[in-house]
Amino acid sequence: MLKKFVPSYLVDHFSEVKIDKLIDLNKKLVLCDIDNTLVAHDDPSANDDVKNFIKNLKDNGIDIILISNNTESRVVTFNEDLNLDVYPMALKPSSKAYKQIFSKYKHISPDEMISLGDQVMTDVLGSNFNNIDVILTKPIVEKDLIFTKLNRMFENMVIKRMKKKGLWPNEKM
């Protein structure tokens, strides 16, 4: 069970995700979190860095979709000038949205998918439950919503324990 908390790769910021590495790994689809992964949770829209990141992926034949536990209105507003496929209210780490994604993207196997998110308790756990590789990024800002704060407390405990056991990855992507 403890291994389900372990991300496949670590980055400090989404801009460090190496497209070449994703190509080497034969990844075709990125399941991307929004809040504190691409922008701060109170930042309504995508900035140029986010837009460039998405363009760079697409230019290299890698598709990206948004999978967020936040509300439909937050996700739809954020997506206004991105026009990505979106999965709001995803209830990560539950399998709800992942199952929807698997049935919509039948031509892409879970092996060819990779997640990107900032939380162990939602993004990492949900991806590992569904056998999808996952990149854990540091949060964009330290400020979190109250529910996320609770997740962070638990997350810090888990990470500490896994580091002690030598289960936490040392290498950056």
Ligand SMILES: [Mg+2]
């Ligand atoms: Mg997040």
